[in-house]
Amino acid sequence: xxxxxxxxxxxxxxxxxxxxxxxxxxxxxxxxxxxxxxxxxxxxxxxxxxxxxxxxxxxxxxxxxxxxxxxxxxxxxxxxxxxxxxxxxxxxxxxxxxxxxxxxxxxxxxxxxxxxxxxxxxxxxxxxxxxxxxxxxxxxxxxxxxxxxxxxxxxxxxxxxxxxxxxxxxxxxxxxxxxxxxxxxxxxxxxxxxxxxxxxxxxxxxxxxxxxxxxxxxxxxxxxxxxxxxxxxxxxxxxxxxxxxxxxxxxxxxxxxxxxxxxxxxxxxxxxxxxxxxxxxxxxxxxxxxxxxxxxxxxxxxxxxxxxxxxxxxxxxxxxxxxxxxx
Amino acid sequence: xxxxxxxxxxxxxxxxxxxxxxxxxxxxxxxxxxxxxxxxxxxxxxxxxxxxxxxxxxxxxxxxxxxxxxxxxxxxxxxxxxxxxxxxxxxxxxxxxxxxxxxxxxxxxxxxxxxxxxxxxxxxxxxxxxxxxxxxxxxxxxxxxxxxxxxxxxxxxxxxxxxxxxxxxxxxxxxxxxxxxxxxxxxxxxxxxxxxxxxxxxxxxxxxxxxxxxxxxxxxxxxxxxxxxxxxxxxxxxxxxxxxxxxxxxxxxxxxxxxxxxxxxxxxxxxxxxxxxxxxxxxxxxxxxxxxxxxxxxxxxxxxxxxxxxxxxxxxxxxxxxxxxxxxxxxx
Numbered sequence: 234x235x236x237x238x239x240x241x242x243x244x245x246x247x248x249x250x251x252x253x254x255x256x257x258x259x260x261x262x263x264x265x266x267x268x269x270x271x272x273x274x275x276x277x278x279x280x281x282x283x284x285x286x287x288x289x290x291x292x293x294x295x296x297x298x299x300x301x302x303x304x305x306x307x308x309x310x311x312x313x314x315x316x317x318x319x320x321x322x323x324x325x326x327x328x329x330x331x332x333x334x335x336x337x338x339x340x341x342x343x344x345x346x347x348x349x350x351x352x353x354x355x356x357x358x359x360x361x362x363x364x365x366x367x368x369x370x371x372x373x374x375x376x377x378x379x380x381x382x383x384x385x386x387x388x389x390x391x392x393x394x395x396x397x398x399x400x401x402x403x404x405x406x407x408x409x410x411x412x413x414x415x416x417x418x419x420x421x422x423x424x425x426x427x428x429x430x431x432x433x434x435x436x437x438x439x440x441x442x443x444x445x446x447x448x449x450x451x452x453x454x455x456x457x458x459x460x461x462x463x464x465x466x467x468x469x470x471x472x473x474x475x476x477x478x479x480x481x482x483x484x485x486x487x488x489x490x491x492x493x494x495x496x497x498x499x500x501x502x503x504x505x506x507x508x509x510x511x512x513x514x515x516x517x518x519x520x521x522x523x524x525x526x527x528x529x530x531x532x533x534x535x536x537x538x539x540x541x542x543x544x545x546x547x548x549x550x551x552x553x554x555x556x557x558x559x560x
Numbered sequence: 561x562x563x564x565x566x567x568x569x570x571x572x573x574x575x576x577x578x579x580x581x582x583x584x585x586x587x588x589x590x591x592x593x594x595x596x597x598x599x600x601x602x603x604x605x606x607x608x609x610x611x612x613x614x615x616x617x618x619x620x621x622x623x624x625x626x627x628x629x630x631x632x633x634x635x636x637x638x639x640x641x642x643x644x645x646x647x648x649x650x651x652x653x654x655x656x657x658x659x660x661x662x663x664x665x666x667x668x669x670x671x672x673x674x675x676x677x678x679x680x681x682x683x684x685x686x687x688x689x690x691x692x693x694x695x696x697x698x699x700x701x702x703x704x705x706x707x708x709x710x711x712x713x714x715x716x717x718x719x720x721x722x723x724x725x726x727x728x729x730x731x732x733x734x735x736x737x738x739x740x741x742x743x744x745x746x747x748x749x750x751x752x753x754x755x756x757x758x759x760x761x762x763x764x765x766x767x768x769x770x771x772x773x774x775x776x777x778x779x780x781x782x783x784x785x786x787x788x789x790x791x792x793x794x795x796x797x798x799x800x801x802x803x804x805x806x807x808x809x810x811x812x813x814x815x816x817x818x819x820x821x822x823x824x825x826x827x828x829x830x831x832x833x834x835x836x837x838x839x840x841x842x843x844x845x846x847x848x849x850x851x852x853x854x855x856x857x858x859x860x861x862x863x864x865x866x867x868x869x870x871x872x873x874x875x876x877x878x879x880x881x882x883x884x885x886x887x888x889x890x891x892x
Contacts, residue, residue, distance in 0.1 A: 258701070284701060287732075289728070290724070290727055290728060290731065292724035292727065292728060294690065294720065294721050294724060295689070295690040295693065295721055295724035295725050295727075295728055296690075296724075296728065297690070298687070298689070298690020298691055298693070298694060298721065298725075299690050299691075299693045299694035299697060299728060300694060301690070301691055301694055302679075302690060302691040302692060302693060302694015302695040302696075302697065302698065302708075303694040303695070303697050303698040303701075304694070304698075305679060305691065305694065305695060305698070306629070306694060306695045306696075306697070306698025306699055306702075307698050307702060308697075308698045308701060308702070310694075325684055325687060326687070326690060329682075329683075329684050329687060330682075330687060330691065334680075335885055335886070335887070335888065336665055336885045336886055337662060337665055337666040337670040337672070337680075337681075338662050338663075338665070338666060338670070338672035338674070338680065338681075339660070339661075339662040339663025339664070339665045339666065339672070339885065340663065340665075340884070340885035341662070341672055341673070341674040342672065342674060342679075343888055374886050375886050375887065398888035399887050399888050
């Protein structure tokens with residue numbers, strides 16, 4: 234077991250994937266000579282050469298589509314779209330090709346494509362560089378959507394993704410890259426079907442994913458000082474959602490809060506809330522609450538950005554309110 | 561314009577020419593039957609007919625090998641048929657039956673056949689170009705010498721993906737045949753109303769890609785131009801853009817009232833019907849008789865009739881299987 238940063242864990246996963254299967258190759262903007270916009274692929278071009286680590290032009294739609302074609306043709310591409318913000322240019326290839334080729338051909342084709350992207354806000358990058366749109370991807374049948382929140386998952390989920398026969402989209406929150414965690418470099422692929430319970434407690438269920446896990450755990454620690462013990466569930470897999478971990482927890486705590494950095498309206502949090510009320514209505518002591526981003530394009534000024542994003546304080550506040558009314 | 565219509569034309573091989581005629585006739589009759597069946601409510605949704613453009617798919621397909629990859633558009637029934645997908649499988653697909661080439665899940669715009677490396681069938685204009693680039697990349701990386709042939713229309717040459725795909729294919733020296741079927745209209749908008757540069761072949765220059773243009777109504781010319789283009793691609797492992805100038809005699813789709821062009825223009829182009837052009841040429845050379853015509857018409861009619869029977873008899877997928885093939889089956 235080693236302590237390494239999330240970005241080092243991604244790099245370790247990429248290296249392991251490239252070594253393990255000659256069909257795997259990495260393609261994207263600045264993944265080669267630049268070493269990756271987030272330094273995830275630093276050194277890989279030197280180690281694996283330009284056929285396996287390919288710098289692409291700024292052509293998101295076409296290099297994602299090329300990844301799809303290459304997957305159809307027998308390779309195992311890992312396409313890096315620099316951030317979810319730029320991925321919008323490739324949404325047609327994702328929705329109309331990657332996600333549909335298997336189905337609309339009557340099951341003839343497999344698209345073993347992996348797409349990795351950075352996501353999230355919090356670094357004052359303003360309106361066009363701060364999106365959390367993994368919920369949009371989780372809306373689409375035909376793909377798997379993953380949100381590794383720990384360094385170990387960042388590595389292990391990538392290794393699992395390259396073995397999948399269908400497209401997998403990995404969302405790496407940009408604030409996580411420098412965060413340290415324990416990683417076993419001899420470990421292989423990890424489970425990509427289930428959520429994980431990151432903290433146990435009996436009073437309230439806090440459900441979150443990706444970059445919001447840290448602040449959710451911090452909120453749980455603060456709540457513990459008030460004598461409120463929280464279950465913290467890391468969704469890990471946004472599509473297909475794993476309801477069992479959530480339902481088991483809610484059956485125990487009777488209270489649920491979902492923390493999601495996306496805008497509140499039509500968020501993935503809304504989907505999780507819908508599933509909870511559909512399947513655990515009678516276990517609930519009160520409505521499911523959501524802590525999401527404010528309905529505003531991400532402002533640049535720090536105090537405004539902080540106010541727009543979910544924070545540990547807002548999670549604590551919501552839970553305290555909840556416990557007061559339904560405690 | 562390609563020279564092969566005139567002085568340099570080599571002697572025509574009768575058998576090959578009759579083969580080309582028969583292939584075009586198969587497409588023509590399939591499309592005519594599809595239009596009939598659409599009016600009878602057997603085929604639904606969108607139906608985009610290839611009538612008038614047959615020489616392009618037929619001519620180009622001669623230059624492709626069975627293990628080359630083919631990517632096409634939503635106007636792809638002819639391409640599918642000439643590629644070798646049985647007419648019954650194509651017809652059944654348009655009916656939505658489970659014996660269709662896409663198991664009835666795709667319909668007219670999404671014909672697929674993995675065994676024939678026929679990769680669809682795309683309803684988003686330009687959507688197939690990056691797929692073809694990727695197929696060519698996979699082949700090149702795996703040490704093959706196959707071509708990815710990508711059919712698309714003049715409309716697609718305005719989409720960003722066209723430019724991105726040409727750039728990437730040229731940059732990475734990928735064996736892609738970019739086959740532009742220029743029928744002068746992007747749905748209902750004429751070429752000179754939406755392209756600043758209407759000479760589509762010239763767009764390749766900007767990417768350093770070799771290009772050619774050919775009379776798309778002359779199947780012998782298309783055949784020759786496609787062979788030259790594919791030979792270049794195979795030898796150099798570089799992309800090639802071949803623009804085939806053609807015309808569709810019917811509307812964009814069954815919903816299109818054709819308000820944007822005159823009947824006179826259509827009639828003018830019909831004088832250059834690829835079937836008529838080839839037949840006249842061959843008759844002039846004494847290579848085509850009434851008996852040839854009758855035999856072919858009869859055989860094609862029988863083939864199309866059988867295709868309709870296959871479609872009529874085909875089963876509907878059980879509704880219980882609705883969620884099938886969204887994901888790969890889980891390994892036991």
